[in-house]
Amino acid sequence: MTRNGFRHWGNFPSICLIVAAIITLVNGHFVLQIPSSIGFSDIKESEGPCGGFDITSRSKVTDWPIGGYPVGVVSTHPNAHWQIRAALLENTQEFVDLIPNIVQDGLGNFCLGTVPGIADWVGKDAVLQVVQTAVDGQLYQCAAIKFVDGAAASIPGNCRNGSGIVASIDPEYTGTATVPIGPAPTTTTGPAASTSPASSTANRPINPPLLGLLATVICLLDSVLDLSGTF
């Protein structure tokens, strides 16, 4: 079977790959990239407090300066609320907001450049909890951290904002956190804390089942046509 014989279909393998990648992203809900998470499970992400993982896990502990540390996620939900909280390992029932809740619009990489630590907890084992509330309800990821003295940590290059990401402090936030978030390092739409009116638009959910079906059909076509070697 030559490529010429199926010139018309020659783009399918790469489309298949792209669609598969999108499906993976969609299935991911959100993934905590910075700091290192305790663990990620697509299926269990809705299980609090840590998306199906043991909140006491200390296999990777991130030192978190009081001056701040970045939080970077990849989100597949276009309208989301974020809670960034921490609890002491000795009292994991009680989470404390590190920053006010964040409203985020747009898809892809999302970076909060400088999330302050809790000075009273310096030297104590703690757990960071990132909660996303979006079309799938609440989703959770945690990281093992320890607050340390010091100025804000530098922000790694992979903590960044996608081109369509806009974020702001939730105007309806009524919690105790008062420290504003620092500017995000790189974004094409302005700092993460840029002002943006509370979104009154309805959620724009991506439809995973439909996308999944599309991917399946395209990938089946791909394998039937045996074109996997042509890209």
Ligand SMILES: [Cu+2]
């Ligand atoms: Cu999701």
